[in-house]
Amino acid sequence: MALVVLGIAVVNFFLLHLAPGDAAQVLAGEAGSATPEYMAALRRQFGLDQPLPVQFVQYLGNLLTFNLGFSFRHGLPVLELIGQRLPATLLLMTASIGFAVLAGSALGVVAARNAGRLADTLISTLALLFYATPVFWIGLVLVVVFSVGLDWLPVGGMTSVEAGYGGWDHVKDVARHLVLPAATLGLFYLAIYTRLMRAAMLEVTTQDFVRTAVAKGLKPRRIALRHVLRNALLPVVTMLGVQVGSILGGAVLVETIFAWPGLGRLAFEALFQRDLNLLLGILLCSSAVVVVVNLAVDLLYTVLDPRIELAR
Amino acid sequence: MTASSPVLEVEDLSIRFQERGRSLLAVRNLSFQVARGETLAIVGESGCGKSITALALLGLVPPPGRAEGKAIRLEGRNLLGLGPEALRDVRGRRIAMVFQEPMTTLNPVLTIGEQIVETIRDHEPASRREARDRALTLLERVHIPDPVRRFGEHPHRLSGGMRQRVVIAMALACNPAVLVADEPTTALDVTIQAQILDLIDELKQGGMGVVLITHDLGVVAGHAERVLVMYAGRKVEERAAADLFATPLHPYTRGLIAARPRRRVEGGERPRLVEIPGTVPSLAAMPPGCAFAPRCASATEDCTAAEPPLTSLEDGQVACLRVGDFLAPSHSLPHARLA
Amino acid sequence: MSIAQSVLPAAEERPVRRGLFARLLRRPSPVAGLVLLGAILAMAALADVAYPVDPLDMVGTPFLWPGADPDFPLGTDMMGRDIAAGIFHGARVSLLIGGVATLVSLVIGVGVGAIAGFFRGRADHALMHVTELFQTIPPFLFAIVIVAILQPTMTNVVLAIGLTSWPSLARLVRAEVLRLRDGEMVQASIVLGLSDARIILTHVLPNVLAPIVVSASIMVASAILTESSLAFLGLGDPNIVSWGSMVGAGREVLRTDWYVATVPGLAIVAAVLALNLLGDGLNDALDPRQNRR
Numbered sequence: 001m002a003l004v005v006l007g008i009a010v011v012n013f014f015l016l017h018l019a020p021g022d023a024a025q026v027l028a029g030e031a032g033s034a035t036p037e038y039m040a041a042l043r044r045q046f047g048l049d050q051p052l053p054v055q056f057v058q059y060l061g062n063l064l065t066f067n068l069g070f071s072f073r074h075g076l077p078v079l080e081l082i083g084q085r086l087p088a089t090l091l092l093m094t095a096s097i098g099f100a101v102l103a104g105s106a107l108g109v110v111a112a113r114n115a116g117r118l119a120d121t122l123i124s125t126l127a128l129l130f131y132a133t134p135v136f137w138i139g140l141v142l143v144v145v146f147s148v149g150l151d152w153l154p155v156g157g158m159t160s161v162e163a164g165y166g167g168w169d170h171v172k173d174v175a176r177h178l179v180l181p182a183a184t185l186g187l188f189y190l191a192i193y194t195r196l197m198r199a200a201m202l203e204v205t206t207q208d209f210v211r212t213a214v215a216k217g218l219k220p221r222r223i224a225l226r227h228v229l230r231n232a233l234l235p236v237v238t239m240l241g242v243q244v245g246s247i248l249g250g251a252v253l254v255e256t257i258f259a260w261p262g263l264g265r266l267a268f269e270a271l272f273q274r275d276l277n278l279l280l281g282i283l284l285c286s287s288a289v290v291v292v293v294n295l296a297v298d299l300l301y302t303v304l305d306p307r308i309e310l311a312r
Numbered sequence: 313m314t315a316s317s318p319v320l321e322v323e324d325l326s327i328r329f330q331e332r333g334r335s336l337l338a339v340r341n342l343s344f345q346v347a348r349g350e351t352l353a354i355v356g357e358s359g360c361g362k363s364i365t366a367l368a369l370l371g372l373v374p375p376p377g378r379a380e381g382k383a384i385r386l387e388g389r390n391l392l393g394l395g396p397e398a399l400r401d402v403r404g405r406r407i408a409m410v411f412q413e414p415m416t417t418l419n420p421v422l423t424i425g426e427q428i429v430e431t432i433r434d435h436e437p438a439s440r441r442e443a444r445d446r447a448l449t450l451l452e453r454v455h456i457p458d459p460v461r462r463f464g465e466h467p468h469r470l471s472g473g474m475r476q477r478v479v480i481a482m483a484l485a486c487n488p489a490v491l492v493a494d495e496p497t498t499a500l501d502v503t504i505q506a507q508i509l510d511l512i513d514e515l516k517q518g519g520m521g522v523v524l525i526t527h528d529l530g531v532v533a534g535h536a537e538r539v540l541v542m543y544a545g546r547k548v549e550e551r552a553a554a555d556l557f558a559t560p561l562h563p564y565t566r567g568l569i570a571a572r573p574r575r576r577v578e579g580g581e582r583p584r585l586v587e588i589p590g591t592v593p594s595l596a597a598m599p600p601g602c603a604f605a606p607r608c609a610s611a612t613e614d615c616t617a618a619e620p621p622l623t624s625l626e627d628g629q630v631a632c633l634r635v636g637d638f639l640a641p642s643h644s645l646p647h648a649r650l651a
Numbered sequence: 652m653s654i655a656q657s658v659l660p661a662a663e664e665r666p667v668r669r670g671l672f673a674r675l676l677r678r679p680s681p682v683a684g685l686v687l688l689g690a691i692l693a694m695a696a697l698a699d700v701a702y703p704v705d706p707l708d709m710v711g712t713p714f715l716w717p718g719a720d721p722d723f724p725l726g727t728d729m730m731g732r733d734i735a736a737g738i739f740h741g742a743r744v745s746l747l748i749g750g751v752a753t754l755v756s757l758v759i760g761v762g763v764g765a766i767a768g769f770f771r772g773r774a775d776h777a778l779m780h781v782t783e784l785f786q787t788i789p790p791f792l793f794a795i796v797i798v799a800i801l802q803p804t805m806t807n808v809v810l811a812i813g814l815t816s817w818p819s820l821a822r823l824v825r826a827e828v829l830r831l832r833d834g835e836m837v838q839a840s841i842v843l844g845l846s847d848a849r850i851i852l853t854h855v856l857p858n859v860l861a862p863i864v865v866s867a868s869i870m871v872a873s874a875i876l877t878e879s880s881l882a883f884l885g886l887g888d889p890n891i892v893s894w895g896s897m898v899g900a901g902r903e904v905l906r907t908d909w910y911v912a913t914v915p916g917l918a919i920v921a922a923v924l925a926l927n928l929l930g931d932g933l934n935d936a937l938d939p940r941q942n943r944r
Contacts, residue, residue, distance in 0.1 A: 006785035019800045020501060025589045121856035132924035134876055136883045137898055146910045207418035213412075215370055217404030226430070227419055234421075242786075249791025253880055257902075267792065268884065271799055283796050287788045294787075306466040307420055 008287045011178055013059050013278050017052075019276055035121050039072075069282040073273045078281040081266065085283070087261030088158060093172075095182035096254075097240070097247060100189035107190070107238060108197025108230065123194060131189035135250045137258040139184040146180060156259035181258040187248050189243065197240055200232035208233070234305055236265060241297035248286045318345035319521040320369070320407075320490045323382040325365050327545075328537035329595075331376045335415045336595040338364050338377065339545045345491065346521040352510075353524045353536035355637055358552065359592040361545040362525045365495045369523065371399040387489050405435040408483035412495040414475035416465035418509070424451075424478050425463035427547065431485040450481040454511060473504035477511065491516070494525040509535045529568055533557060538628075541565045544593055551628035560637055563608045564588070602633065610634055674936040680787060681932020687925035691918075697741040702736035706892045711734070712763060717910055728911045729904050734897070738918050741894040745922055747807055747894075749875040753812025756820060756870055763817070763852050764824025769832060775825070782818045790815040798886045805888045811851060812874050819867050827859040827891055861937040872926035879919050894919045 009116050048182040050058070062068075067076035111123040130138075147155040154160070159170070204210060205228055207291035213227045248264070261280055302308045339361040346352045354411065368379040371391055384391045386407055388447035390529045391399065411417045419427060420544040428447040432438050440444065444463075445543055451612040454477040467475055476496060483491055484540035493512060513535055516522050523527035524536055532539055532553060541549040549562040560566045567588035569595045590607040599606050608615065612634065632638075674682045704710060708843030710723075710733050717726040717734075725734040759800045769776040785793075797811035831837055832855070840850045879895030882889055894915040 002722065002786050004781050004787050007780065008788060011784070011788065013509060015796060015800055071833070127921070128924065132917065132927055133920050134879050134895070134898075134923075136880060136895075137912075140898065140902060140905060140909075142914050144905060144913075148577070148906050148909075151355060168392045189710075192651075208411060208413055209419040211372070212409075212411060212417045212482075212758065213419070215403060215409040216485075217402065218430060218434045219400070222430060222434060226422070230421055231419070240911065245787065245789035248789040249795075252792060252795065253883065256884065267795065271795065271884070271886070274799075276796075276800060279796055279799060282790065283792050286792055289785050290789060298872070307468045 005288075005291065008054075008284060009060060009063055015280060015283075016059075016277075023037050030231055032170040059158060061299055063284075065089055068284070069277045071270075071275055071278045073270075073275045073278070078278050079177065081278065082281060082285050085261060085263045085266045086289075088260060089248070089255070089264060090289075091178070092185065092251060092254065092260060093244075093247055095178055096184075096186035096206040097189065099150055099182055099186040100193050101240070103186075104193025105197045105233070107194040108199075108223075111140040111194065111198040112201030112205070113224075114122075115198075121200075124198070125190040130187045131195070133188070135184060135188055136253045136257060138187055139180070142180050143257070150299055153177075153215045156257070158261050176215055177258075177260075179306065181254045181260050183252045184257070185247065188250065189247065192243070193236060196235055197232060201228060202237050204228050229303075234301070237297060237301055237304060241294045245286075245290045248289065314410060314468050317388075317504045319348050319387055320346040321383065321521070322369070322384040323385070324366070325368060325379060325384060327361070327368055327373055327377055327380040327533040328380050329377045334596070338595060339368070341381070341541075342545075343551065344540055344547070348489075348519040348521055351516060351536040352540070353526060353532040353539045354542060355526060355529060355532060355539055356542035357527060357568075357588075359594050362527075363494055364526045366409065366523065367543075369490070369492050370407055370539055372403075372409075378465060388412050398452050400434070404483075405486040405489070406433055406488050407490045407492065408486075408488040410476070410483050410491065410493040410496045413499050415499065416474050418475055418480055420467055423455050423464050424470070428478075428482050428485055431482055435486050447481075447486070449477070452485055453484070453515070454478070456481070472500050473507065476500060476504075476508055480508075480511065480515070487518075488520065488522045490523065492523045492525070495527070496524070497531060498526070498528070498645050505531065527555075534630045541568070541587055544598065545595070546603065547622065547629065547631065548604065549628070549630045549632075551625070551630075555627050558571055561625075562604075562632050563610050563633055563634075564604050567607075602631075610637075621635055652737060664889075667727045675785065675932050678932060678935065680928045681936070683765060684872065684925045684928025684932060687921055688929060691742050691925065693924050695746050698736075698739040698743050698783040700737050702733065704733075705758065705791075706736040707766065708732065716908070717914065725764065725914050726910055728897070728900060729908070734914055737892045737897050738894070740892050741897065741915065741918065743876060743921070744805075744891050744893045744916060745875045746896070747918070748805065748812070748878045749871040749922075751872045752809045752812035752816070752874040752878070752940060753867055755819040756874075757863070757867060759813070760817035760820030761824050761856070761859075764821040764826075765828050765856060765859075767821070768825040768828025769847065769851055769855060771829070778821075779825070782821050785815070786818045788815075791877060791880065793829075794881065795884070798881060803881075803886050803888055807880060808887065811881070812877050816870060820863070820870065823862055824859055826844070828855055828863060831855055831858055834939060844889060865934045868926050868930035872923045872930065875919065875922055875926070894922075 043210070066079055068082075070077050071081055074081055075202060107123050109118045112146075114120045144156055146153045154177050156177075160173055160177075210223065210227050215222045251262060252267050254263035255262045256258065258267045259265065263286065265281060267282045270276070270282065322345070323343050325339060325342045329336045329338055342365060343635070344352060344354075354365065356362050364373060364377065367373050369384060369391075371379070371394065373379045380382075380391060380592045381392065385642075388401065396401070404432055425444065425447055428450060429443040431439070432443040433444055435439075448459045448463060451462060456462050456474060456477050456582075462470070462474075467478070470478065482498075489513070496512070497508050500508060509531065510526070510604065512522060524532070526532060536553050538551050539549075539551060540547055541556075541562060543564050549560070549565050550554070551561070556565065557569065560569050571587055588607055593603055593606070599616065601614075602611070602616055602620050603609070604610040605615040615633055620631045622629050623635060654804075675685070711720065713728045717724065720726075721885050723733050723735065723787075725738065727733055728737075751882040753805045763778050763782060767775040770821055770853055794811040797814065799805055800805040801810070837850060837854055839856050875921075876888070879898070881895065882895030883894075883899040883902075885899060887893045897915035898912045898919075900911075901908070901915070904911055
């Protein structure tokens, strides 16, 4: 894990130097937006006159002290900016993944229990369609239908600023704003979890221990929940870890469409202001989120699967 | 029901597989009985229909298969035609099953205790505590050391032999009248095999009937009272175990015994390890007449003409046209005489 | 199931092993995938014939709804560009970028996987760390940064997608190669003294072809998705028309003229769906376990 974190730093350093022009210009955002004094300070701080290995060590030193540089466009340190935007993204991620896993698992179970019948065909076709539909297009269609057409849900943003809600009303307001972005981001993963759960259920059902449970005369409900579902959840949890990175990527699209004030939207802004250093900072922090989530998933897995202790 | 009446009675059981417009019989017109405290071994090569028979006893024939025939009578009650809920109630409570692979028959994510307790609680109105106490007693009965610790452990921490003991404890959870054991020792080491078989012998002292399914005649000797030999879905011989080993009648039975390594038959030549030539015919391509004829050294033209009927003997049954020849004085069979 | 198999297969003499294509055509969904993909390939091939004018040129009245003018069956956008022309030319761009990016991915993924699996030990260790690294960095974000730094040209978009989508393939190939490596065929080749490169190319990779082919079709699908997403964000090559950029442009008039964004989106769905259906079908047809059924 430590090696991976170091690797991410190397990749970032490499990208920084790949950008056209002097790295100091990149670090300062677009040329001209920073003061000459700051540029000189940057050059000194990053030792841009030094050989590359020395520069790298200094870059690492900065990372270790959580110094990701300064965004002149926003007038704030990069780390502070990211800190402001991260919670919104985490909320969006949790909501969409929660929706995808719960609804996807449920649909997968229904499909598996009706394998080969109409319900299965319908669910599987739907999953196939969602799996093939670009996230941004789902977002636009949902906006057309639910915001423009039916006027049920807000078009974008995270809160109704003018309303100035407090307390419980604020929570409800955010929830209303969350529905469409979470559904947009979640539908693609819903398709994945539906397919995964369907396959896992069918696979687990053929296992010997399920036959044992039937032979023991257990109640069908207990067999389904305790023996089949519990084991079928294992690949779902594994998939969760694999997909964090991809969800963070999808967040860029969804937050852009729905003006959701998270990391993805910040990345989009940085992209258009050519604030490359901010963009790299976001890439670094997103990778860190992936690392942390994967650690959590590993932990969850040890709880769900007692055999894991052997592998460790 | 008297003490001598059989606890399990199978009458004219057939198992049919119907798929893509074809209908194949995996088991044909099988009848047998098991008395209390008795072990009946069902023997044959793989593909002869013995495992599917075991599943049929619990109403577990997987689709597209179907059990049909007169009756599978457990303690006088016919299981054929019972609804799913009634069948579920009988399974695990009155008739229980032990499978071949102790490595895969236990759920890897549940503790051993949980898997025994759930069996009890799905059949009887026992409290958590009662169920737990009974599970611990069961673990003791199958000689698992330190049952309290094992109770809370997951299956992967146990050896194969220990797991099979757990599976047996699970099967005994509700004191079933019949235990069906499908190749219970095949996946285990030889020394462990004997321990598990001894354990089953010990447990049936309480009056439980046992159906022991195996391909290994070595497992049968000393652990079964009677032996039923199946070939291509049909019973070809059923005799008391001692008689069957002393004077096997059906050429297939003799083949199985000859193919069994070790041991010397009293008064006979030292048997060589002889494989029965050929393989079990596929259900779709049954030879005419006796299914064993193509592999049988004693087969005559008559054998391929019609299927030999099951003939009753003094101590059992056999289905072979030439059984009269085998009963000739040179073979000298004191017990087995055509009835 | 297992019992039915133990009873029945012996009963069934398998007819002569049919060809891959015949097996593909046995099921409806890969057939649907092939038909759809064929249609899109035809659009890409015929783009210059059917719509010889640059699809970025203004050719009609802006905001013609689909069906309003028979000359523009799919309508025109806010700049008076023919949407149908954009779909045809966009097919070419999507397939080209998806295909070439997948090729880049295949070269990296198969190379890394084969070397790691075949040589094991230190090479495996190092390469798997690199793979893990690339799996940790969010791929789409990574692609955005690469394109942003290198400038949005078609080549850079291809590179960005190719560079960020190989890790799972590398793992798959590695696992297969590890399995094959201990097989008799490879062991025999080693005994015969064949060179490592020769063994990998002639004895290992051909046997890993089936899973690679399946992955490739799915990878083209997701490359098309990634390309359209980049273009939607404005990170596509500004000189070419792409389905994603068409949706992105249509977003501005979403409230009133939602068809501008919707129609090219349907084209993306069709292309990705076709490749996924084909991938699933290939998976079934190539899976030896499936053949027994």
